[in-house]
Amino acid sequence: MTSNTFGDLEWFANASEDQLYAELGRLLLGEGLGVGGMDPGAWRRFGKEWFTSNTEKLQELVCSSEFVRAAVLEAPQDIAGIAMLVLPLLKDQQLACAVAAIMLRSGLVLFCSTWQGHGSAAH
């Protein structure tokens, strides 16, 4: 199990991409008690699939933002700032931080490059 404390931005900033996806999956699925066994990699896979299938929704929230335009130039690793943008969708700060950290890992310019909205804010 990946462990971090609430709002531990440093952990999100230093975690590997796989760790971030695993944390996202863990936060979404929870640890829970099951009827049969599952492998620990299920969180990482679920996190990755969830992020991919929700990319458009997240792009809508993030890529049109003036804040992002500024962040790309001035604070390209501002996890908390990006997390605030996705919080209305996720309604959970840890989830929002995990998602924001994943976006920032590859960079907002790349994340927004496939956005179908009006232009690309991060460009």
Place this chain on the structure above:
Amino acid sequence: MGGGCGEGEVLGTAGTSELVVSGNPREAAVWPRRLFPVEHSATLGQVPAVELLGLGKVRRTLNYLDALELELASLGRSDVDACEAIRRARLIDSDLSKTLALLESHEKGRRLMADLEKKSMRVGIPPHMAPGLGMRAMFRVVTRAALALEGPDNLGDISHAHPVFLDQEEAFALTQTYSDNSALIRVSTSILTACELVAAVMDLSRKSSRGKWMPASTDTRSQRESRGPAGACVAALRFYLIHQRTFGIAGKVMPPQRPRLLDAGSMRPAMFVMAHELSHHLLGHNAANGFDHDQEIDADVLGSRILSGILGPDPKQDRAVLEVVWQALAALEMHTRALFVRPPLSHPSMPERWDAVLRAFPTVPSNFLPAGAGVSLAAIREAENIAVPVAETDWTSLLASREWDTSYHDSGYFTLVRGLDLLSSYSREHTLYVLDQLSSDVKLRSGLHALWDHGLDAALNCWSLDDQPELTDPVRPLGQYELTEIVTGALLTGVTEVVTQRTIAAILATALSGPLRSGR
């Protein structure tokens, strides 16, 4: 999203329903109109709802139709953020993307999709919601039985349990309780499929018991070549397992006329899975304490009692309840044995679980086994022994069999699965030959040579997998699909064609799984 967290809502008024259904629901003219609230469709009189939802011959005793009616009534209702469990469910609710992508990949699947969409549109239900409705209705049946068993004092706990069914992951069922005491019960469609498959094999084994069924452990070569239904059952189970190992989703080979499964009881083990999960919530179990075998046993026992409430409290039904529990436990064990390189130790063994449930039914002899259990277990054992490919005649029997519906895929698809099944029997030369046909990447070939000539560490080093502790940690569980994914992520990101990518990954994972398993 149905089955909200408001107290009492999950139970509805189903126990006193005036629904006029007896025998064949199609004959009750009033039924479709009552089932589908007017606001969802204006043409309900023409709706073949039983076809759409696959409920041709549903047993009234399951109260399934009542539950389905409630689900449909709640369709589209806005109960946003009623509790943490619902909020979480909305975030992760399955969009069936993997299954839909698979269906879209071949002509037969596209025709099925178009047919489903047409039917769904006629009743005003979004096509992607139709399958989920049936599963949520099953959960309602379980919750009602739990309330009857546990009493009104537990209404709060029961009505705060919310199910979500996931298409996107390997077989699992998990319960998470949140700080507002709501619980999210996540069930993958894969585990439900496995339960149905095992139940169907058991059902078929009984029907074919007059000499036609021949378990592999006792048959002779000549019998094996012509064993027909038995071979088809083994191939159906293997199809499912290969799908899980390679693609991480449930292979859709099912008995035909799925709706009749409720009649045949094949859906009941899935209800036991749900009852087990609900039991964790009702018993106040907490995952934070780590895995606890006693908790699992307790959830099995309470789950089986809830199942008794569904099938009827009469002690004469005890054997029927135990048969369902056996099917579910056999499906779970099949998973543990066939889908893990290193199985998790989180749960007791099947014999331990079975013995504990048996003890809860004192009217049943302690050596009881359901009819057909031994024979179907032989089929399961053969199917889970991935090291021995299923005979070609068995695949042929599956495709030709009336007992199984293979219409989700064309025959070419079965050729692919058959090829993946053969991998474990390939000689080194043949493995390299197949690999060469699929990729010119010399690194893949070098790693295999390193594995065969110098062992696991040399191969992991060659493939740059030696920095992945999850592969070699002997204590950590490792799933077969997880291994496939790790290999794909490390070595095959440049291969864009999915079938090619997965075939190569299966070759490498098959080669690695033996040495990795022996590390525990």
